[in-house]
Amino acid sequence: MQSSMTRLELNILGCGSATMTPRHQPSCQVLNVRDNLMMIDCGEGAQLGVRRMGLKLMRLNHIFISHLHGDHCFGLLGLISTMALLKRSNSLTIHTFKDGVELFSNMLDYFCRERPFEIRYNVIDTHKRVIWEDDAVTVTSFPLIHRVPAVGFLIAEKPKLRHIIGDETKRLGVPHYAMNSLRQGKDWTSPEGIIVPNEQLTTAADPAISYAYCSDTKFSRRVIQNVKGVDWLYHEATYDENLRLKAHKRHHSTAIEAATVAREAGVKQLIIGHFSKRYLDESLLLDEARSVFPNTRLANEGLVIDLNESEVRG
Amino acid sequence: MQSSMTRLELNILGCGSATMTPRHQPSCQVLNVRDNLMMIDCGEGAQLGVRRMGLKLMRLNHIFISHLHGDHCFGLLGLISTMALLKRSNSLTIHTFKDGVELFSNMLDYFCRERPFEIRYNVIDTHKRVIWEDDAVTVTSFPLIHRVPAVGFLIAEKPKLRHIIGDETKRLGVPHYAMNSLRQGKDWTSPEGIIVPNEQLTTAADPAISYAYCSDTKFSRRVIQNVKGVDWLYHEATYDENLRLKAHKRHHSTAIEAATVAREAGVKQLIIGHFSKRYLDESLLLDEARSVFPNTRLANEGLVIDLNESEVRG
Numbered sequence: 182m183q184s185s186m187t188r189l190e191l192n193i194l195g196c197g198s199a200t201m202t203p204r205h206q207p208s209c210q211v212l213n214v215r216d217n218l219m220m221i222d223c224g225e226g227a228q229l230g231v232r233r234m235g236l237k238l239m240r241l242n243h244i245f246i247s248h249l250h251g252d253h254c255f256g257l258l259g260l261i262s263t264m265a266l267l268k269r270s271n272s273l274t275i276h277t278f279k280d281g282v283e284l285f286s287n288m289l290d291y292f293c294r295e296r297p298f299e300i301r302y303n304v305i306d307t308h309k310r311v312i313w314e315d316d317a318v319t320v321t322s323f324p325l326i327h328r329v330p331a332v333g334f335l336i337a338e339k340p341k342l343r344h345i346i347g348d349e350t351k352r353l354g355v356p357h358y359a360m361n362s363l364r365q366g367k368d369w370t371s372p373e374g375i376i377v378p379n380e381q382l383t384t385a386a387d388p389a390i391s392y393a394y395c396s397d398t399k400f401s402r403r404v405i406q407n408v409k410g411v412d413w414l415y416h417e418a419t420y421d422e423n424l425r426l427k428a429h430k431r432h433h434s435t436a437i438e439a440a441t442v443a444r445e446a447g448v449k450q451l452i453i454g455h456f457s458k459r460y461l462d463e464s465l466l467l468d469e470a471r472s473v474f475p476n477t478r479l480a481n482e483g484l485v486i487d488l489n490e491s492e493v494r495g
Numbered sequence: 496m497q498s499s500m501t502r503l504e505l506n507i508l509g510c511g512s513a514t515m516t517p518r519h520q521p522s523c524q525v526l527n528v529r530d531n532l533m534m535i536d537c538g539e540g541a542q543l544g545v546r547r548m549g550l551k552l553m554r555l556n557h558i559f560i561s562h563l564h565g566d567h568c569f570g571l572l573g574l575i576s577t578m579a580l581l582k583r584s585n586s587l588t589i590h591t592f593k594d595g596v597e598l599f600s601n602m603l604d605y606f607c608r609e610r611p612f613e614i615r616y617n618v619i620d621t622h623k624r625v626i627w628e629d630d631a632v633t634v635t636s637f638p639l640i641h642r643v644p645a646v647g648f649l650i651a652e653k654p655k656l657r658h659i660i661g662d663e664t665k666r667l668g669v670p671h672y673a674m675n676s677l678r679q680g681k682d683w684t685s686p687e688g689i690i691v692p693n694e695q696l697t698t699a700a701d702p703a704i705s706y707a708y709c710s711d712t713k714f715s716r717r718v719i720q721n722v723k724g725v726d727w728l729y730h731e732a733t734y735d736e737n738l739r740l741k742a743h744k745r746h747h748s749t750a751i752e753a754a755t756v757a758r759e760a761g762v763k764q765l766i767i768g769h770f771s772k773r774y775l776d777e778s779l780l781l782d783e784a785r786s787v788f789p790n791t792r793l794a795n796e797g798l799v800i801d802l803n804e805s806e807v808r809g
Contacts, residue, residue, distance in 0.1 A: 200577050201543040207573075225573040226540050229515040251576045251606045255569075259521075259539040262565045263514050284605055291598055292565045 186387050187215050187317070189338065189488040191413070194230030196454030196480035198419055198433075199252045201225060205456060206482055207252035208396060210415070211236055212336060214317050220244040221334060221394050227256030228263045234483060238264055239271070243313065245320065246277040247396060248331035249284075257285055258292060265296035272299040276312055276320075278330055279304050307332055309407065314339075323407035325398035327432045333404065335411065337391040343383035350382055390488050393448075396455045399429060400438035405445045413488055414448040415480065417455035421465050424457075436466040440473035454480035500701050501529050501631075503652065503802040505727070508544030510768030510794035512733055512747075513566045515539060519770060520796055521566035522710060524729070525550055526650060528631050534558040535648060535708050541570030542577045548797060552578055553585070557627065559634065560591040561710060562645035563598075571599055572606060579610035586613040590626055590634075592644055593618050621646055623721065628653075637721035639712035641746045647710075647718065649725065652703035663696050702726075704802050707762075710769045713743060714752035719759045727802055728762040729794065731769035735779050738771075750780040754787035768794030 190213040197205025207224025211231070218241040220227070231238055238260075246254050257275070264273065275285070282302040289300065305312050307330050309323040318336050325331040342364035350360070355369055355377075363369060369377045393408040396417035408414055416439035420428045428435050434442075436453055443451035451474050456463050463479050470477040504527040511519025521538025525545070532555040534541070545552055552574075560568050571589070578587065589599070596616040603614065619626050621644050623637040632650050639645040656678035664674070669683055677683060683691045707722040710731035722728055730753035734742045742749050748756075750767055757765035765788050770777050777793050784791040 199580055201540070201546070201573065203543070203547055225570070226515070226543070229517070229540070232515070233517055249606070251572055255572045255576075255606075256539070258565055258569045258572075259515065262569075266513055280605065284602060288598060288602065291594065292563070292569075 186489045187338075187341065189214055189390055189392075191392065191415075191452075191486045191488055192234050192236060193452075193454070193480045193482060193484040193486075194227060194234060195222075195224045195482060196456065197224075197252075198455050198457050199250070200458050202458045205458070206230060207256070208247075208455060209256060210394070211241070212392065214336075214338075216240060217242065217315075217317070219320075219336070222247050222253040222396070223256040223260060224252045225255040225259075228260040230482065231260070234485070238267060239269060242271060242273060243320075244273070244275045245312075245334050246275065246281055247325070247333065247394070248327055248329050249278055249281050250329065250397070253397075254281065254285070258288055261289055261296070261300070262293050264298070265293050269296075269298045272301055274301040274303055274313070276303040276305050278306065305332060306330070323404075325395060325404060326401045327397045327399065331397060333393060333395040333398070333407065335391065335393045335408065337411075338389035340389050341386040343379070343386045345383055346381075353377060353382075355382065387489075392488055395442070397433060399432045400434050400442065405442050408442065408446045408448060410447050412449045413452065413486075414443050414446065414450070415452045415454060416442055418453035418466050418470060419455050419457050421460075422469055436470040437473055440470040440477060443474040443477070449476065451477040452480050452486070453477060500803045501652075501655065503528055503704055503706075505706065505729075505766075505800045505802055506548050506550060507766075507768070507794045507796060507798040507800075508541060508548060509536075509538045509796060510770065511538075511566075512769050512771050513564070514772050516772045519772070520544060521570070522561075522769060523570060524708070525555070526706065528650075528652075530554060531556065531629075531631070533634075533650070536561050536567040536710070537570040537574060538566045539569040539573075542574040544796065545574070548799070552581060553583060556585060556587060557634075558587070558589045559626075559648050560589065560595055561639070561647065561708070562641055562643055563592055563595050564643065564711070567711075568595065568599070572602055575603055575610070575614070576607050578612065579607050583610075583612045586615055588615040588617055588627075590617040590619050592620065619646060620644070637718075639709060639718060640715045641711045641713065645711060647708055647712070647721065649705065649707045649722065651705040651725075654703050655700040657693070657697035657700045660696055660698060667691060667696075669696065701803075706802055709756070711747060713746045714748050714756065719756050722756065722760045722762060724761050726763045727766065727800075728757050728760065728764070729766045729768060730756055732767035732780050732784060733769050733771050735774075736783055750784040751787055754784040754791060757788040757791070763790065765791040766794050766800070767791060 192211040194209035195206030208222040209227045210221045212219045307324040313320045321335040322332040391411040392413045393411045418436035418439040419433035506525040508523035509520030522536040523541045524535045526533045621638040627634040635649040636646040705725040706727045707725045732750035732753040733747035
């Protein structure tokens with residue numbers, strides 16, 4: 182079944198918090214949607230993560246920046262400079278707040294002025310709205326609660342096409358031009374006027390998967406509403422429960438709070454990240470989160486998750 | 496002998512060229528002068544290099560930027576943000592071109608506005624002149640030949656003090672207050688009016704060491720003049736001899752050109768770096784350089800060189 186599914190993979194390039202450490206890079210992820218790459222946040226060293234994970238820079242056409250803290254965007258400069266050196270030609274769209282457009286366009290116009298490709302900016306704000314869509318997915322921003330304006334991103338696959346039952350369409354002599362209509366769920370009428378119900382000629386479409394990214398944010402009921410029922414949730418879990426006050430003060434979440442969002446929103450799977458550098462490993466955070474929401478896994482640099490999976494593997 | 500010498504160590508944090516690779520970071524070095532740290536260039540990921548090499552950020556008070564290409568300065572943003580998180584209080588001086596002051600102060604005022612320390616900017620240009628000095632060293636800029644304004648840095652220890660011969664000063668009853676004068680090479684006159692020559696009471700001072708950094712630059716006779724007789728020379732060697740035309744076109748040097756600078760300038764030791772990412776290892780560059788100047792070594796991330804050494808070790 183899985184091999185017939187359309188590719189939808191999450192690549193974790195960085196899941197540390199503000200300071201780079203030998204263990205963790207700052208925030209950066211790449212979602213591979215049918216071999217088109219979308220980057221979510223772009224901390225320092227993102228270009229190295231791309232290279233280490235063997236991702237094709239030329240297939241990366243959209244970068245979404247959740248908020249303007251350095252650990253979520255300082256990698257843009259090096260990444261885009263490298264794209265210019267590689268003689269990229271297709272345009273790149275950066276989805277970011279207005280201040281980010283001004284700051285980064287200023288830097289890139291100086292350091293990367295001879296780039297052979299266009300950079301487009303899509304100005305986002307903290308409203309919930311569709312900020313981008315193509316044939317495969319819709320990307321919706323929604324507000325997070327942080328020290329500066331911040332948004333989460335909900336990436337939802339559009340409904341997929343039904344699968345043709347080849348033996349049956351062949352037997353009935355369904356012509357090639359009718360296939361798209363069948364895939365969309367319509368019945369087929371033969372030249373003789375006989376209506377063949379769609380269910381006889383196709384099997385169900387693969388499920389459309391949804392993924393939500395929430396980093397950085399304080400625990401919030403509003404976030405729960407906005408990620409209701411998603412298949413996969415990435416939620417920051419900067420601190421353990423002993424540091425809940427610190428988390429609140431700095432507008433971050435604890436692992437238990439992240440897991441509470443997952444449970445209350447009824448998501449299928451939770452990935453936690455944005456770990457404080459104080460943890461030598463994150464097993465404490467994982468244990469705490471699993472006590473509330475068992476279907477939790479830790480993010481880690483180099484981790485690739487097939488979002489078509491219905492069960493957590495690792 | 497060596498243990499009595501004042502500390503002078505070169506730490507290589509990055510010696511790759513424009514693109515980060517898993518093998519090499521972009522340009523960044525830290526010179527440890529008697530436990531005061533000076534950074535030369537600050538490519539992306541510099542803060543991680545500092546951490547990996549166990550260097551104390553609080554002891555880093557000066558950053559010298561050779562030119563405004565991203566692979567020599569994009570690390571400033573993350574490094575300085577981390578300094579702010581660590582609650583640094585002492586001021587930091589960045590020595591850079593005028594454009595760099597404008598660009599980086601603009602970014603840092605946004606992303607790092609609540610920093611608890613002052614950033615001072617020392618505006619440099621392509622003239623040869625002393626841009627900074629303290630009790631231990633003088634830092635002189637001199638012009639390089641690159642696609643944008645660029646300078647090399649010559650860091651020269653000031654003459655050191657002579658060593659007291661303790662047994663002799665004790666025997667003659669030289670008082671404590673006279674010691675500094677002895678260290679500076681003056682004779683001592685006893686209360687009885689007897690002049691004791693300095694050579695009887697002291698041994699020679701340790702040699703004052705000099706280090707020159709030349710990256711990025713085309714081969715240039717003028718550079719040779721400016722690094723004449725230094726003890727240690729770091730010179731870029733981006734390409735091998737087969738790519739000499741490419742080197743010239745991009746205003747870079749080949750390994751043989753770097754070695755020619757070292758030989759013609761009569762330096763004691765050469766370190767080559769700023770390697771193109773095309774080399775899986777740099778033995779070709781080392782072999783080529785050594786054919787012209789045997790006393791050459793390759794830079795590498797994590798390498799620490801005691802500049803008091805008189806011989807290349809590795």
